[in-house]
Amino acid sequence: GQNIDQPTEMTATEGAIVQINCTYQTSGFNGLFWYQQHAGEAPTFLSYNVLDGLEEKGRFSSFLSRSKGYSYLLLKELQMKDSASYLCAVRNDYKLSFGAGTTVTVRA
């Protein structure tokens, strides 16, 4: 089975940093993806980890520890447009299994 957990909601101030944690227990693992989803829109790819460590992409970074079944997405220099749901997804063979998403609200 697939069990992917992430916090339901987080609030942060514009310009700040927020870290969204994701823990997973899955029957297989071929990589972990982070997607951003604005309400009523499609998930948009943000980052990918398959090996342990940190991947940095501009204001977004993602970390993976396979032994701990743990990942986080770090959002720096928060902007109002970063208010969205952030989805943690584990790939196993062909499919992505998604967590329920973390709704991030950025306040001025």
Place this chain on the structure above:
Amino acid sequence: EPEVTQTPSHQVTQMGQEVILRCVPISNHLYFYWYRQILGQKVEFLVSFYNNEISEKSEIFDDQFSVERPDGSNFTLKIRSTKLEDSAMYFCASSRGLRGSNQPQHFGDGTRLSIL
């Protein structure tokens, strides 16, 4: 930047009717997927398709569902006899590679299916 396109954006159908959702994946992608998201819930995998056949499907993807790649560009999802619980946003996705690669799945904007 190339993108996955889906039509229609919104489909309203009577319960028991057949519905076909259409997708045009990114042109050099080889792997195609359908997901659904019931309002307020998480995104759920339905089916993956590669080399003109289903490569994996979930328990949601029962005999009422089918997929087809009728030509070189379209990828369709058919629901034979719709039920109220089929109401959801349906996302098509595609990826260039799979295992051993870092190719992400790119999602279309979705078709909102409403069953009355």
